[in-house]
Amino acid sequence: MKSIGYAAHSVGGALEPFSFERRALRDNDVAMDILYCGVCHSDLHYVKNDWGRTVYPFVPGHEIVGRVSEIGPDVSKYKVGDIVAVGCMVDSCQECDQCRKDHEQYCREGWTGTYNAPDRQTGDITRGGYSNNIIVREEFVLSVPEGLDISKAAPLLCAGITTYSPLREWNVGPGSRVGVVGMGGLGHMAIKLAHAMGAIVTVISRSADKKKDADDLGAHNFLVSKDAEQMGAYANAFDLIIDTVPVKHDINPYLPLLDIDGTLCLVGQIGPLEELTTPFMIRGRRRVAGSIIGGIKETQECLDFCARFGINPEVEMIDIKDINTAYERMERSDVHYRFVIDMQSLTA
Template identity: 50%
Template sequence: MYTVKAYAATSATSPLAPLSIPRRDPLKHDVQIDILFCGVCHSDIHHVRDEFGSAMPTIFPIVPGHEIVGRVTSIGADVTKHNIGDIVAVGCLVDAESTCPHCRVNREQYSPTKVLTYNSPDKHGTAPATYGGYAESIVVDERFVLRVPGNLDLAGVAPLVCAGITAYSPIRRWGVTKGQKVGIVGLGGLGHMGVKFARSLGAHVVLFTTSPRKREDALRIGAHEVVVSRNPDEMAAHVNTFDFILDTVSAPHDLNEYLALLHPEGNLTLVGASAEKIDVSAYSLIFGGRSLSGSLIGGIAETQEMLDFCGEHNIVSDVEVIGMQDINEAYQRLEKGDVKYRFSIDMSTLKNT
């Protein structure tokens, strides 16, 4: 066991502050990683403030961070997938039983045995809970360590293993391809990745936003059209024309308006999680055979596929790089939507805190 510098919250009302945390020595299938960049996800804030309640109570102290990119510094005796010096990534998962039905079909994210990168019970007994990527280094089972294409900017790679795969997985599941018409609802951390993926797959991409000010940026990122969803005429012009719509918005909104835009047997997938009750008319689904579904990140194999796709198409997240000492301000800005479109922490700055 060894100790590293990290940033942690010690209570739901505490700011993130420096803390020394323990890490296990690498076991025979483990990879030890020096963390270079770590993305900031909105779920980090929810966990730090214990906002998931009894469904997922926070174990304090908590070290957030599940969008990790780093360099391999040590490997266990039986590791075969990675070598010292490799640039790798770690997303939301660090372990799961390989024999469960979900794991056998590469859907580890739905496994009842999954271990989250932070705030899960630590089966190794190193600490009360797993500690995430706001730290100097991390030790992870090689099965959950991902290869990073060498041509990509590492600060922009970090959010790919959460925001990226969350958008990519349903887009691939529903077979988005050249010639299809695809809608992306919301231009944030998830939405801007959805636009990039759908455009790269050859789809005609329409971005839905409540803000006309986002039109120019949406077109820059790759949207072919922008619809202001508060404008009923603009919405009506697209009724019954979409093959697939990815909804990334977590604020309450009327899903029936978007279901009406799908052509027969089209699909609307939710990845933006709202705590509010969702009201959907049965008629919105029945007439036209439309479907409504949800999606949670992606499995490890699919996440690797996504990274390889990003390498082939030179796709990264649009990020603002910050120092570790700026994290509390970044949380405040993230809650206001004041970032285009993800914060990425330069973890070398942790040494100066």
């Protein structure tokens, strides 16, 4: 299938128009025309080869909403014209214990990323959603339920499920005390989701500048982490803290905020942190954990949950020609709260 998109051709290089071939449709494949694609901080990391594994030319994009254009003969869940979605994964072994538990993101053989990963059958490198179309095996395609604004829903495929999964894993519900560190693309979704689950939500930020935004998103409280008196008043205040900060930082100040058996879950930074000290962990059986996206079943659950509660990400719509400027702004944290590309602009 002939495709057009935007690709980076070298480390940190600008994204520019790029033509390439998608694989031929397999019997269990769904082909879709991409309508919208979210812009994730991981896209920028890969363009810059921050994790040392980018294969160029590189087409980013793993928050994808599209319309089915063709299906293979074995496809049963979807038909041409359906509005569907694709997140961070397009394949896994489907056989290991984790895949059988619907945790494909922890596949023992490694899941196949929507971009920059070898296809399990051909070895060809996958290319993402900054393009006009994509082909994905049926098991990794999601239904977009009525009730979601399809122009805003794309970030749910990464930012949404990345925060939804730990909230569900740690059984957040009415009365749960949840702290959210960072209020960007991930953090704003954590606030909305935890609020809808009935939790008492507190945003933890370095300054009071974002308090009004936090209130508007549904937070009940706002804690300034640089204010020692406030931090002291919140000792033992949380059952769960979701840390969404995507860069190296110090988590030690947050540990005393956890109650006994409380958990701080890292979902933002993939890489080093400041040196960890353990007294507050040992004295309160507190935990530092991590979580990455969610399985396909849980991602569908997240989409359905958001439709039921009328939760849409806060987005800024851009044309694909403006993607390099968007990356510059994203590095400055100058986005409210997620960029989404209108992919019709690719051919306009």
